[in-house]
Amino acid sequence: MSEKKKKALYKRWWFWMIAIIVVIAIASGGGGEENSDQAKTNEEKATTTTATPKSEEKKETPVKEEDTIPREYKAALQKAELYAETMYMSKAAIYDQLVSEYGEGFPPEAAQYAIDNIEWNWKENALKKAQSYAETMSMSDSAIYEQLVSEHGEKFTPEEAQYAIDNLK
Incomplete structure:
Protein backbone atom coordinates (compact mmCIF):
# COMPACT_ATOMS: atom_id res chain seq x y z
CA MET A 1 0.00 0.00 0.00
CA SER A 2 1.35 3.43 -0.85
CA GLU A 3 2.27 5.97 1.80
CA LYS A 4 -0.48 8.30 0.56
CA LYS A 5 -3.20 5.64 0.99
CA LYS A 6 -1.94 4.84 4.49
CA LYS A 7 -2.24 8.50 5.56
CA ALA A 8 -5.74 8.79 4.07
CA LEU A 9 -6.86 5.63 5.87
CA TYR A 10 -5.31 6.87 9.13
CA LYS A 11 -7.13 10.23 8.82
CA ARG A 12 -10.48 8.51 8.15
CA TRP A 13 -10.04 6.29 11.19
CA TRP A 14 -9.48 9.31 13.45
CA PHE A 15 -12.42 11.12 11.91
CA TRP A 16 -14.78 8.25 12.72
CA MET A 17 -13.36 7.84 16.21
CA ILE A 18 -13.97 11.52 17.01
CA ALA A 19 -17.47 11.34 15.47
CA ILE A 20 -18.35 8.37 17.69
CA ILE A 21 -17.07 10.16 20.80
CA VAL A 22 -19.15 13.24 19.96
CA VAL A 23 -22.28 11.14 19.42
CA ILE A 24 -21.76 9.34 22.73
CA ALA A 25 -21.23 12.64 24.56
CA ILE A 26 -24.42 14.10 23.12
CA ALA A 27 -26.44 10.97 23.84
CA SER A 28 -25.30 10.81 27.46
CA GLY A 29 -26.47 14.38 28.09
CA GLY A 30 -23.32 16.30 27.60
CA GLY A 31 -25.22 19.60 28.01
CA GLY A 32 -24.16 19.81 31.66
CA GLU A 33 -26.02 23.02 32.50
CA GLU A 34 -29.50 21.51 32.15
CA ASN A 35 -28.57 18.50 34.25
CA SER A 36 -27.05 20.59 37.03
CA ASP A 37 -30.14 22.85 37.17
CA GLN A 38 -32.41 19.82 37.44
CA ALA A 39 -30.19 18.34 40.15
CA LYS A 40 -30.42 21.59 42.14
CA THR A 41 -34.21 21.60 41.83
CA ASN A 42 -34.42 17.99 43.02
CA GLU A 43 -32.08 18.81 45.93
CA GLU A 44 -34.23 21.77 46.96
CA LYS A 45 -37.37 19.62 46.89
CA ALA A 46 -35.69 17.01 49.04
CA THR A 47 -34.60 19.52 51.68
CA THR A 48 -37.95 21.36 51.86
CA THR A 49 -40.11 18.32 52.52
CA THR A 50 -41.13 17.75 56.10
CA ALA A 51 -42.11 14.63 57.94
CA THR A 52 -45.82 13.90 58.13
CA PRO A 53 -47.12 13.76 61.68
CA LYS A 54 -48.10 10.26 62.77
CA SER A 55 -51.74 11.29 63.12
CA GLU A 56 -51.83 12.16 59.40
CA GLU A 57 -50.05 9.02 58.18
CA LYS A 58 -52.11 6.63 56.14
CA LYS A 59 -53.44 3.79 58.17
CA GLU A 60 -52.38 0.37 56.96
CA THR A 61 -55.12 -1.47 55.18
CA PRO A 62 -55.55 -5.03 56.31
CA VAL A 63 -54.03 -7.57 53.96
CA LYS A 64 -56.69 -9.69 52.34
CA GLU A 65 -56.07 -13.42 52.23
CA GLU A 66 -56.28 -13.42 48.43
CA ASP A 67 -53.48 -10.82 48.27
CA THR A 68 -51.08 -13.27 49.91
CA ILE A 69 -51.80 -16.06 47.43
CA PRO A 70 -48.97 -16.41 44.90
CA ARG A 71 -49.80 -15.51 41.31
CA GLU A 72 -48.94 -19.01 40.11
CA TYR A 73 -51.42 -20.57 42.55
CA LYS A 74 -54.18 -18.29 41.25
CA ALA A 75 -53.25 -19.19 37.67
CA ALA A 76 -53.41 -22.89 38.47
CA LEU A 77 -56.88 -22.43 39.97
CA GLN A 78 -58.08 -20.57 36.86
CA LYS A 79 -56.69 -23.29 34.62
CA ALA A 80 -58.33 -25.98 36.77
CA GLU A 81 -61.69 -24.24 36.44
CA LEU A 82 -61.24 -24.05 32.68
CA TYR A 83 -60.53 -27.79 32.44
CA ALA A 84 -63.49 -28.62 34.67
CA GLU A 85 -65.86 -26.38 32.73
CA THR A 86 -64.87 -27.16 29.17
CA MET A 87 -63.49 -30.69 29.25
CA TYR A 88 -65.50 -32.12 32.16
CA MET A 89 -62.37 -33.51 33.78
CA SER A 90 -62.11 -35.10 37.24
CA LYS A 91 -60.12 -33.65 40.12
CA ALA A 92 -57.36 -36.24 39.72
CA ALA A 93 -57.13 -35.73 35.96
CA ILE A 94 -56.97 -31.96 36.38
CA TYR A 95 -54.22 -32.27 38.99
CA ASP A 96 -52.21 -34.51 36.68
CA GLN A 97 -52.70 -32.07 33.78
CA LEU A 98 -51.63 -29.11 35.92
CA VAL A 99 -48.36 -30.71 37.07
CA SER A 100 -47.50 -32.56 33.87
CA GLU A 101 -44.40 -31.41 32.02
CA TYR A 102 -46.42 -32.11 28.86
CA GLY A 103 -49.38 -30.17 30.25
CA GLU A 104 -49.26 -26.98 32.26
CA GLY A 105 -46.05 -27.52 34.24
CA PHE A 106 -47.27 -25.98 37.50
CA PRO A 107 -45.45 -26.90 40.71
CA PRO A 108 -47.27 -29.56 42.78
CA GLU A 109 -48.06 -27.00 45.50
CA ALA A 110 -49.86 -24.71 43.04
CA ALA A 111 -51.80 -27.64 41.54
CA GLN A 112 -52.80 -28.87 45.00
CA TYR A 113 -53.95 -25.35 45.91
CA ALA A 114 -56.12 -25.35 42.79
CA ILE A 115 -57.64 -28.74 43.60
CA ASP A 116 -58.26 -27.77 47.23
CA ASN A 117 -59.96 -24.50 46.26
CA ILE A 118 -61.96 -25.31 43.14
CA GLU A 119 -65.68 -25.47 43.76
CA TRP A 120 -67.21 -27.81 41.24
Missing part, protein backbone atom coordinates in the same frame (compact mmCIF):
# COMPACT_ATOMS: atom_id res chain seq x y z
CA ASN A 121 -69.85 -30.49 40.85
CA TRP A 122 -67.66 -33.49 40.02
CA LYS A 123 -70.61 -35.85 39.70
CA GLU A 124 -72.02 -33.67 36.93
CA ASN A 125 -68.65 -33.70 35.17
CA ALA A 126 -68.62 -37.50 35.35
CA LEU A 127 -72.14 -37.57 33.90
CA LYS A 128 -71.22 -35.24 31.03
CA LYS A 129 -68.14 -37.32 30.26
CA ALA A 130 -70.24 -40.50 30.38
CA GLN A 131 -72.78 -38.97 27.98
CA SER A 132 -69.96 -38.10 25.62
CA TYR A 133 -68.70 -41.71 25.64
CA ALA A 134 -72.22 -43.07 25.17
CA GLU A 135 -73.00 -40.76 22.23
CA THR A 136 -69.72 -40.72 20.36
CA MET A 137 -68.42 -44.22 21.03
CA SER A 138 -71.60 -46.23 21.66
CA MET A 139 -70.03 -47.80 24.76
CA SER A 140 -71.83 -50.03 27.26
CA ASP A 141 -72.52 -48.80 30.78
CA SER A 142 -69.87 -51.11 32.24
CA ALA A 143 -67.27 -49.95 29.71
CA ILE A 144 -68.12 -46.32 30.44
CA TYR A 145 -67.84 -46.94 34.18
CA GLU A 146 -64.43 -48.57 33.75
CA GLN A 147 -63.25 -45.67 31.59
CA LEU A 148 -64.48 -43.14 34.14
CA VAL A 149 -62.65 -44.74 37.09
CA SER A 150 -59.58 -45.96 35.23
CA GLU A 151 -56.18 -44.67 36.33
CA HIS A 152 -55.37 -44.48 32.61
CA GLY A 153 -58.73 -42.95 31.78
CA GLU A 154 -60.75 -40.20 33.42
CA LYS A 155 -59.81 -40.86 37.10
CA PHE A 156 -63.23 -40.12 38.61
CA THR A 157 -64.02 -41.62 42.00
CA PRO A 158 -66.20 -44.76 42.02
CA GLU A 159 -69.01 -42.70 43.59
CA GLU A 160 -68.83 -40.07 40.82
CA ALA A 161 -68.72 -42.73 38.11
CA GLN A 162 -71.69 -44.60 39.59
CA TYR A 163 -73.69 -41.36 39.72
CA ALA A 164 -72.93 -40.88 36.03
CA ILE A 165 -74.05 -44.40 35.10
CA ASP A 166 -77.19 -44.12 37.24
CA ASN A 167 -78.18 -40.86 35.52
CA LEU A 168 -77.13 -41.72 31.98
CA LYS A 169 -80.04 -41.40 29.54
Whole structure:
Protein backbone atom coordinates (compact mmCIF):
# COMPACT_ATOMS: atom_id res chain seq x y z
CA MET A 1 0.00 0.00 0.00
CA SER A 2 1.35 3.43 -0.85
CA GLU A 3 2.27 5.97 1.80
CA LYS A 4 -0.48 8.30 0.56
CA LYS A 5 -3.20 5.64 0.99
CA LYS A 6 -1.94 4.84 4.49
CA LYS A 7 -2.24 8.50 5.56
CA ALA A 8 -5.74 8.79 4.07
CA LEU A 9 -6.86 5.63 5.87
CA TYR A 10 -5.31 6.87 9.13
CA LYS A 11 -7.13 10.23 8.82
CA ARG A 12 -10.48 8.51 8.15
CA TRP A 13 -10.04 6.29 11.19
CA TRP A 14 -9.48 9.31 13.45
CA PHE A 15 -12.42 11.12 11.91
CA TRP A 16 -14.78 8.25 12.72
CA MET A 17 -13.36 7.84 16.21
CA ILE A 18 -13.97 11.52 17.01
CA ALA A 19 -17.47 11.34 15.47
CA ILE A 20 -18.35 8.37 17.69
CA ILE A 21 -17.07 10.16 20.80
CA VAL A 22 -19.15 13.24 19.96
CA VAL A 23 -22.28 11.14 19.42
CA ILE A 24 -21.76 9.34 22.73
CA ALA A 25 -21.23 12.64 24.56
CA ILE A 26 -24.42 14.10 23.12
CA ALA A 27 -26.44 10.97 23.84
CA SER A 28 -25.30 10.81 27.46
CA GLY A 29 -26.47 14.38 28.09
CA GLY A 30 -23.32 16.30 27.60
CA GLY A 31 -25.22 19.60 28.01
CA GLY A 32 -24.16 19.81 31.66
CA GLU A 33 -26.02 23.02 32.50
CA GLU A 34 -29.50 21.51 32.15
CA ASN A 35 -28.57 18.50 34.25
CA SER A 36 -27.05 20.59 37.03
CA ASP A 37 -30.14 22.85 37.17
CA GLN A 38 -32.41 19.82 37.44
CA ALA A 39 -30.19 18.34 40.15
CA LYS A 40 -30.42 21.59 42.14
CA THR A 41 -34.21 21.60 41.83
CA ASN A 42 -34.42 17.99 43.02
CA GLU A 43 -32.08 18.81 45.93
CA GLU A 44 -34.23 21.77 46.96
CA LYS A 45 -37.37 19.62 46.89
CA ALA A 46 -35.69 17.01 49.04
CA THR A 47 -34.60 19.52 51.68
CA THR A 48 -37.95 21.36 51.86
CA THR A 49 -40.11 18.32 52.52
CA THR A 50 -41.13 17.75 56.10
CA ALA A 51 -42.11 14.63 57.94
CA THR A 52 -45.82 13.90 58.13
CA PRO A 53 -47.12 13.76 61.68
CA LYS A 54 -48.10 10.26 62.77
CA SER A 55 -51.74 11.29 63.12
CA GLU A 56 -51.83 12.16 59.40
CA GLU A 57 -50.05 9.02 58.18
CA LYS A 58 -52.11 6.63 56.14
CA LYS A 59 -53.44 3.79 58.17
CA GLU A 60 -52.38 0.37 56.96
CA THR A 61 -55.12 -1.47 55.18
CA PRO A 62 -55.55 -5.03 56.31
CA VAL A 63 -54.03 -7.57 53.96
CA LYS A 64 -56.69 -9.69 52.34
CA GLU A 65 -56.07 -13.42 52.23
CA GLU A 66 -56.28 -13.42 48.43
CA ASP A 67 -53.48 -10.82 48.27
CA THR A 68 -51.08 -13.27 49.91
CA ILE A 69 -51.80 -16.06 47.43
CA PRO A 70 -48.97 -16.41 44.90
CA ARG A 71 -49.80 -15.51 41.31
CA GLU A 72 -48.94 -19.01 40.11
CA TYR A 73 -51.42 -20.57 42.55
CA LYS A 74 -54.18 -18.29 41.25
CA ALA A 75 -53.25 -19.19 37.67
CA ALA A 76 -53.41 -22.89 38.47
CA LEU A 77 -56.88 -22.43 39.97
CA GLN A 78 -58.08 -20.57 36.86
CA LYS A 79 -56.69 -23.29 34.62
CA ALA A 80 -58.33 -25.98 36.77
CA GLU A 81 -61.69 -24.24 36.44
CA LEU A 82 -61.24 -24.05 32.68
CA TYR A 83 -60.53 -27.79 32.44
CA ALA A 84 -63.49 -28.62 34.67
CA GLU A 85 -65.86 -26.38 32.73
CA THR A 86 -64.87 -27.16 29.17
CA MET A 87 -63.49 -30.69 29.25
CA TYR A 88 -65.50 -32.12 32.16
CA MET A 89 -62.37 -33.51 33.78
CA SER A 90 -62.11 -35.10 37.24
CA LYS A 91 -60.12 -33.65 40.12
CA ALA A 92 -57.36 -36.24 39.72
CA ALA A 93 -57.13 -35.73 35.96
CA ILE A 94 -56.97 -31.96 36.38
CA TYR A 95 -54.22 -32.27 38.99
CA ASP A 96 -52.21 -34.51 36.68
CA GLN A 97 -52.70 -32.07 33.78
CA LEU A 98 -51.63 -29.11 35.92
CA VAL A 99 -48.36 -30.71 37.07
CA SER A 100 -47.50 -32.56 33.87
CA GLU A 101 -44.40 -31.41 32.02
CA TYR A 102 -46.42 -32.11 28.86
CA GLY A 103 -49.38 -30.17 30.25
CA GLU A 104 -49.26 -26.98 32.26
CA GLY A 105 -46.05 -27.52 34.24
CA PHE A 106 -47.27 -25.98 37.50
CA PRO A 107 -45.45 -26.90 40.71
CA PRO A 108 -47.27 -29.56 42.78
CA GLU A 109 -48.06 -27.00 45.50
CA ALA A 110 -49.86 -24.71 43.04
CA ALA A 111 -51.80 -27.64 41.54
CA GLN A 112 -52.80 -28.87 45.00
CA TYR A 113 -53.95 -25.35 45.91
CA ALA A 114 -56.12 -25.35 42.79
CA ILE A 115 -57.64 -28.74 43.60
CA ASP A 116 -58.26 -27.77 47.23
CA ASN A 117 -59.96 -24.50 46.26
CA ILE A 118 -61.96 -25.31 43.14
CA GLU A 119 -65.68 -25.47 43.76
CA TRP A 120 -67.21 -27.81 41.24
CA ASN A 121 -69.85 -30.49 40.85
CA TRP A 122 -67.66 -33.49 40.02
CA LYS A 123 -70.61 -35.85 39.70
CA GLU A 124 -72.02 -33.67 36.93
CA ASN A 125 -68.65 -33.70 35.17
CA ALA A 126 -68.62 -37.50 35.35
CA LEU A 127 -72.14 -37.57 33.90
CA LYS A 128 -71.22 -35.24 31.03
CA LYS A 129 -68.14 -37.32 30.26
CA ALA A 130 -70.24 -40.50 30.38
CA GLN A 131 -72.78 -38.97 27.98
CA SER A 132 -69.96 -38.10 25.62
CA TYR A 133 -68.70 -41.71 25.64
CA ALA A 134 -72.22 -43.07 25.17
CA GLU A 135 -73.00 -40.76 22.23
CA THR A 136 -69.72 -40.72 20.36
CA MET A 137 -68.42 -44.22 21.03
CA SER A 138 -71.60 -46.23 21.66
CA MET A 139 -70.03 -47.80 24.76
CA SER A 140 -71.83 -50.03 27.26
CA ASP A 141 -72.52 -48.80 30.78
CA SER A 142 -69.87 -51.11 32.24
CA ALA A 143 -67.27 -49.95 29.71
CA ILE A 144 -68.12 -46.32 30.44
CA TYR A 145 -67.84 -46.94 34.18
CA GLU A 146 -64.43 -48.57 33.75
CA GLN A 147 -63.25 -45.67 31.59
CA LEU A 148 -64.48 -43.14 34.14
CA VAL A 149 -62.65 -44.74 37.09
CA SER A 150 -59.58 -45.96 35.23
CA GLU A 151 -56.18 -44.67 36.33
CA HIS A 152 -55.37 -44.48 32.61
CA GLY A 153 -58.73 -42.95 31.78
CA GLU A 154 -60.75 -40.20 33.42
CA LYS A 155 -59.81 -40.86 37.10
CA PHE A 156 -63.23 -40.12 38.61
CA THR A 157 -64.02 -41.62 42.00
CA PRO A 158 -66.20 -44.76 42.02
CA GLU A 159 -69.01 -42.70 43.59
CA GLU A 160 -68.83 -40.07 40.82
CA ALA A 161 -68.72 -42.73 38.11
CA GLN A 162 -71.69 -44.60 39.59
CA TYR A 163 -73.69 -41.36 39.72
CA ALA A 164 -72.93 -40.88 36.03
CA ILE A 165 -74.05 -44.40 35.10
CA ASP A 166 -77.19 -44.12 37.24
CA ASN A 167 -78.18 -40.86 35.52
CA LEU A 168 -77.13 -41.72 31.98
CA LYS A 169 -80.04 -41.40 29.54
